[in-house]
Amino acid sequence: MSKSTASKPTLATVWLDGCSGCHMSILDMDERLVELSDQFDLVYSPLVDYKEFPAHVDVALIEGSVSSDEDERKIRLVRAHTRMLVSLGDCAVTGNVPAMRNPIPVSELLDCVYKGNGLLQEQIPAERLPSLLPRVRPVHEVVEVDVFVPGCPPSADTIFTVISELLAGRVPQIAALSRFGA
Amino acid sequence: MTFEELEQIATDARAAKETFPRALNVCVAAGCLSLHSDAIKSALEKEVRRRGANCRVAGTGCMGLCSLGPLVTREPDGHLLKNVAESDAPEIVAKLNSAMPERLLYSRDQPFFQRQTAIVLENSGRIDPEKIEEYIAAYGYQALLHALTDLTPAQIVQEVSKSGLRGRGGAGYPTGLKWGTVAKTIGTTKYVICNADEGDPGAFMDRSVLESDPHRVLEGMIVAGYAVGANLGYIYVRAEYPLAIKRLQVAIRDARRLGFLGSQICNTKFSFDIEIRIGGGAFVCGEETALIASIEGRRGTPRPRPPFPAQSGLWEMPTLINNVESFANIPTILRRGGEWYASLGTNKSKGTKVFALCGKVRNVGLIEVPMGTPLRQIIFDIGGGVPEGHRFKAVQTGGPSGGCIPEQFLDLPVDYESLKEVGSIMGSGGMIVMDDSACMVNVARYFMEFCMSESCGKCIPCRAGTAQMFELLTRMTNGTAKLNDLDLLEELCDMVSSTSLCGLGQSAPNPVLSTLRYFREEYMEHIVRKHCRAGVCECNKLAEVSA
Amino acid sequence: MSPAPAVKTLLIDGKDVSASGDQTILGAARENGISIPTLCHLDGLTEVGACRLCLVELKGSTRLQPACVMLVEEGMEVTTHTPRLQKYRRMILELLFAERNHVCSVCVANNMCELQDQAEAHGITHVRFPYRSPSLPVDASHERFALDHNRCILCTRCVRVCNEIEGAHTWDLLGRGVNSLLISDLHEPWGESDTCTSCGKCVQVCPTGALFDKSKVGGKVRKNPDFLSYLNEMREGLR
Numbered sequence: 001m002s003k004s005t006a007s008k009p010t011l012a013t014v015w016l017d018g019c020s021g022c023h024m025s026i027l028d029m030d031e032r033l034v035e036l037s038d039q040f041d042l043v044y045s046p047l048v049d050y051k052e053f054p055a056h057v058d059v060a061l062i063e064g065s066v067s068s069d070e071d072e073r074k075i076r077l078v079r080a081h082t083r084m085l086v087s088l089g090d091c092a093v094t095g096n097v098p099a100m101r102n103p104i105p106v107s108e109l110l111d112c113v114y115k116g117n118g119l120l121q122e123q124i125p126a127e128r129l130p131s132l133l134p135r136v137r138p139v140h141e142v143v144e145v146d147v148f149v150p151g152c153p154p155s156a157d158t159i160f161t162v163i164s165e166l167l168a169g170r171v172p173q174i175a176a177l178s179r180f181g182a
Numbered sequence: 183m184t185f186e187e188l189e190q191i192a193t194d195a196r197a198a199k200e201t202f203p204r205a206l207n208v209c210v211a212a213g214c215l216s217l218h219s220d221a222i223k224s225a226l227e228k229e230v231r232r233r234g235a236n237c238r239v240a241g242t243g244c245m246g247l248c249s250l251g252p253l254v255t256r257e258p259d260g261h262l263l264k265n266v267a268e269s270d271a272p273e274i275v276a277k278l279n280s281a282m283p284e285r286l287l288y289s290r291d292q293p294f295f296q297r298q299t300a301i302v303l304e305n306s307g308r309i310d311p312e313k314i315e316e317y318i319a320a321y322g323y324q325a326l327l328h329a330l331t332d333l334t335p336a337q338i339v340q341e342v343s344k345s346g347l348r349g350r351g352g353a354g355y356p357t358g359l360k361w362g363t364v365a366k367t368i369g370t371t372k373y374v375i376c377n378a379d380e381g382d383p384g385a386f387m388d389r390s391v392l393e394s395d396p397h398r399v400l401e402g403m404i405v406a407g408y409a410v411g412a413n414l415g416y417i418y419v420r421a422e423y424p425l426a427i428k429r430l431q432v433a434i435r436d437a438r439r440l441g442f443l444g445s446q447i448c449n450t451k452f453s454f455d456i457e458i459r460i461g462g463g464a465f466v467c468g469e470e471t472a473l474i475a476s477i478e479g480r481r482g483t484p485r486p487r488p489p490f491p492a493q494s495g496l497w498e499m500p501t502l503i504n505n506v507e508s509f510a511n512i513p514t515i516l517r518r519g520g521e522w523y524a525s526l527g528t529n530k531s532k533g534t535k536v537f538a539l540c541g542k543v544r545n546v547g548l549i550e551v552p553m554g555t556p557l558r559q560i561i562f563d564i565g566g567g568v569p570e571g572h573r574f575k576a577v578q579t580g581g582p583s584g585g586c587i588p589e590q591f592l593d594l595p596v597d598y599e600s601l602k603e604v605g606s607i608m609g610s611g612g613m614i615v616m617d618d619s620a621c622m623v624n625v626a627r628y629f630m631e632f633c634m635s636e637s638c639g640k641c642i643p644c645r646a647g648t649a650q651m652f653e654l655l656t657r658m659t660n661g662t663a664k665l666n667d668l669d670l671l672e673e674l675c676d677m678v679s680s681t682s683l684c685g686l687g688q689s690a691p692n693p694v695l696s697t698l699r700y701f702r703e704e705y706m707e708h709i710v711r712k713h714c715r716a717g718v719c720e721c722n723k724l725a726e727v728s729a
Numbered sequence: 730m731s732p733a734p735a736v737k738t739l740l741i742d743g744k745d746v747s748a749s750g751d752q753t754i755l756g757a758a759r760e761n762g763i764s765i766p767t768l769c770h771l772d773g774l775t776e777v778g779a780c781r782l783c784l785v786e787l788k789g790s791t792r793l794q795p796a797c798v799m800l801v802e803e804g805m806e807v808t809t810h811t812p813r814l815q816k817y818r819r820m821i822l823e824l825l826f827a828e829r830n831h832v833c834s835v836c837v838a839n840n841m842c843e844l845q846d847q848a849e850a851h852g853i854t855h856v857r858f859p860y861r862s863p864s865l866p867v868d869a870s871h872e873r874f875a876l877d878h879n880r881c882i883l884c885t886r887c888v889r890v891c892n893e894i895e896g897a898h899t900w901d902l903l904g905r906g907v908n909s910l911l912i913s914d915l916h917e918p919w920g921e922s923d924t925c926t927s928c929g930k931c932v933q934v935c936p937t938g939a940l941f942d943k944s945k946v947g948g949k950v951r952k953n954p955d956f957l958s959y960l961n962e963m964r965e966g967l968r
Binding site for chain 3: 464466481485486488634635636637638639640641642643645646647648649650653670673674677680681682683
C-alpha cells in the first residue's frame with residue numbers, strides 16, 4: 001500500500017460477523033489492488049495493522065452481520081466517522097448464514113454448542129468475549145447504509161468496480177453487478 | 183297458502199295473545215341470554231304460576247339497549263324493565279297491574295328510542311323468534327304472497343331497484359342491480375346465498391336479526407329466489423353464533439311446515455328451499471368468493487373477480503349473494519313499496535341502517551336509524567355520549583376495513599359516500615366509540631393484528647404485508663421504532679391496498695391510514711418521544727427509564 | 730365443439746396486439762414478446778392470481794389487474810411496466826425475502842431460483858423490511874426428495890401440479906396467513922404419504938429451493954417446469 005498523503009481519499013474495511021470471504025474477494029483483485037492503491041489510503045482494515053478507527057474515512061466496506069454487542073458498538077463508531085458506508089456481501093446485506101441462528105433463542109444455541117456434547121469442561125464462555133445479540137441483523141437495520149453490494153462473496157470484479165466508482169465520486173449501479181447468493 | 187289462510191293464522195295468533203291481559207316479554211337474544219335471561223324467564227313463569235296471575239311470559243329477540251340487560255318488557259303498556267335479576271321476579275309479577283319500582287323502570291321517553299326508525303328491527307324484541315305465527319301476526323310472509331301472486335320476477339327486481347337499497351354487508355353495491363344481473367344471466371340452476379358470516383370486531387347486527395326475527399331473512403331470501411330464478415338458497419352462518427343457527431333451524435322447519443319453503447310454494451309453480459352452512463371461524467369467508475369456496479367444501483380463500491358470482495358463483499352457477507340485513511329489508515320494501523323506502527335516507531343512500539353501538543358510550547346496543555343521521559345524534563343522543571370523566575376522541579366504523587373518525591366530523595350525516603370521504607367506510611354496521619383513554623396507534627395495531635391473523639395467506643401483499651405492518655406498529659407502541667419506519671409503513675399501506683387480491687387485504691391498511699390522517703401527532707410522539715398520551719403503550723416505560 | 734372465441738385487438742405497452750377472446754393478458758403479452766414477471770403462474774396449471782407480480786394497469790381503471798387471469802377485451806389498453814407497478818413488484822419481492830429464511834448462499838437452488846432471478850431483474854440489492862426469521866422445519870423423510878419450508882413462497886404450484894396433472898393431491902396448505910404451511914396428506918411426513926407417487930413433478934415446478942431432489946444437492950441441476958406444456962399438448966393430441 002502506498003504512503004498516506006493528505007490529498008488522497010481514505011478507505012477502511014471492517015470485519016463484523018462473516019467468514020472473511022468478502023475480504024478474500026478483495027484480495028482476489030490481485031494486481032488491480034496495486035493500481036487502486038495509488039488512488040486511496042487504506043486507513044483501517046483487518047488486512048493491515050491499524051488499531052483505531054480514524055476520525056474521518058471516505059469509504060468504509062463492511063463485511064459481516066451485526067451479531068454481538070461488539071459488532072453493534074463497532075458499526076455505530078464506523079458510521080459516525082464514515083462518509084460512504086458500503087454493506088459488502090450477503091452477511092452485511094441480509095444477515096445471511098450468521099442470521100440462520102435467529103429462529104433459535106441465544107441461550108438454547110449456546111447450550112447446544114457448549115454443553116451436553118460430551119465436552120470435558122462444559123462452560124459457556126462469558127469473560128472478555130462479546131455477548132451475542134438476541135437477533136443477528138443486517139447492517140442497515142442498525143445504521144444507515146449508503147451502498148449495498150450483495151453476493152456471497154461479491155466477485156473481485158464487482159468490488160473493483162464499486163471501489164473505482166466510489167473513488168471517482170460516483171454511486172455504483174450494483175444491480176447489474178451482483179445478486180444475493182452469487 | 184292463500185291471503186285468507188295467512189290472515190287466519192295472524193288473527194288466531196293475535197287472539198291467542200289477547201286472551202292474556204298482561205304479558206312479560208323477556209329478551210332471550212345472545213346479549214341478555216349471556217346474563218342468564220333464560221333463568222329470569224323461568225323465574226317469572228314460576229311466579230306467574232304460583233300466583234295464578236293472568237299473564238303470558240314469552241321470550242323475544244333483542245330490545246336494543248343491551249348495556250342495561252337483562253331486559254323485560256311489560257305489555258300492553260310497553261314499560262321497559264332494565265337490569266332485571268331473577269330475584270326481581272316476585273315483585274314484577276306482584277305489581278303486574280301497578281307501577282313498577284323505579285330502579286327497574288327505564289323510560290321510553292328518551293332519545294335512544296325516539297330517534298330510531300325500525301324496519302329491519304321492527305319485530306325485534308316484540309315477537310317470539312321461535313314462533314312463525316307471531317311473525318305472521320306482524321304481517322310476516324305477506325310480502326312473499328304478494329310477490330308470488332301479484333308480481334312478476336322483473337317487477338320485483340324493479341321494486342327493489344326503486345327502493346335504492348344498497349348492500350348492507352358494507353360495500354354498498356345496489357341490491358336491485360345485483361338481482362337484475364343474476365335474473366338476466368342465463369343458467370338452468372341458480373343459487374341464493376345469505377352471507378351471515380359476520381366477523382367484524384364490535385359488530386353484532388346480523389346475529390341479532392337472526393336471533394330476533396329469523397323469518398324476515400328467510401322471507402327476503404325466498405322472494406329473492408323467485409326474482410332471480412333460483413330454487414335453492416344457502417345461509418352461511420358462522421359457528422360462533424349457535425343461538426342464531428338454532429333459531430334459523432326452527433324457522434326453516436316452521437316455514438317448510440306452512441309451505442313457505444319446499445315445492446309449489448303457496449300453490450304456485452315456484453319451488454325453493456334453504457339450507458344452512460356453518461362457517462368454521464375464518465373471517466375471510468365473509469368475502470363472497472371465499473364463502474362460495476367454503477360452501478363447495480374447499481379451502482375458504484378468495485379468487486380474483488371477474489367473473490363475479492352473479493355470472494359464475496356457487497358451483498360455477500349464477501349466484502345471488504346478499505348480506506342478512508339486505509334480505510331483512512326486502513319484506514318491508516315489497517309490503518310498503520320501493521318508493522316509500524326510498525323516501526327515507528339521503529340522496530344516494532336510502533332507507534335505514536342498523537348499527538351495533540359499542541365501546542365508550544353509555545347506551546351500548548343495537549340501533550336502527552335512517553341513512554343520513556348525523557354521527558353526533560347517533561353517539562350523543564341515542565348513545566347517550568361518552569361516560570362521565572372522559573372526552574370523546576373518535577368513532578371507528580367499518581371494522582378492520584374501516585377507519586377512525588375524529589370529533590371534527592361528528593356532524594357528518596352517515597351514509598356510504600360521506601363515510602368514505604372521511605377515510606372510513608359504512609361497513610356492516612359496527613360502531614366503536616373511543617374516548618381519550620384510547621391510543622390511536624394501539625387501535626391501528628389491534629386492527630392490523632386482526633387482519634394479519636385473518637389473512638388467508640393466498641396473496642403475498644396481504645399475507646406478508648399485514649405481518650410487516652403489524653411489526654412496524656408494534657415497534658411504535660413498544661418504543662423501538664425509527665422515523666423511517668413510518669415511511670415504510672405508509673409505503674406498505676399504499677402497496678397492500680393497491681395489490682391485494684380481495685377486500686380483506688385491499689382495506690386492511692384503512693385503520694392505519696385514517697389514524698395517520700387525523701392523529702399523526704400521536705404516531706410522532708410514539709416514535710420520537712417514546713410517549714403514549716393515552717398511557718396504554720409500552721413505550722412510556724422506556725421513556726421513564728431513559729429520563 | 731363450442732364456437733371459436735372471437736379475435737380481439739388491444740394495445741399492450743403501446744404495441745398493437747391481436748389475441749383470441751379466451752386468452753389472458755399475460756398469454757397475449759408473452760406471445761408478442763412482452764415480458765410480465767410471474768411467480769405463481771406456470772403454463773399448464775390453473776391460475777390462482779396469488780403472487781400479484783403480474784399486476785398491470787388498464788386505461789380507464791384505477792384498479793390494477795392480474796394479467797394471468799384477466800381476459801383480453803377489445804380496445805383494452807394495457808401498461809405492464811410503469812414506475813408504480815415496478816415499485817410494487819420490488820416490495821412484493823422484498824416481502825417474500827423477509828417472510829421466511831431465504832439464504833441464497835446455502836440454497837440448493839442458488840442461481841437456479843425464480844425468486845432470486847426476479848430480485849435481480851428488479852434491481853433488489855437489499856430488503857428494507859425486518860426479517861421475520863420464523864422457525865420452520867425441513868421434511869427430509871421422503872427417500873428421494875425433501876421439503877424445506879424456509880424457502881417456500883406458498884405459490885401452490887406443487888399443490889396444483891399434484892392435483893391437476895398427477896391426480897394425487899398429496900400437497901395442500903395448512904393454516905392461514907403467514908402461518909400457512911405446505912403439508913403432505915393430512916400433515917404427515919412426506920415419506921409416509923399414502924398418496925404420493927414419487928413422480929417428482931412438484932420438485933420440477935417449485936420455483937425456489939423449497940422442494941428439491943436429495944441426490945442433486947450441490948449438483949446445480951436446473952429444474953424443468955417446461956415438461957408441463959408438453960404433457961398438456963400430448964393430452965390434447967390424444968383427445
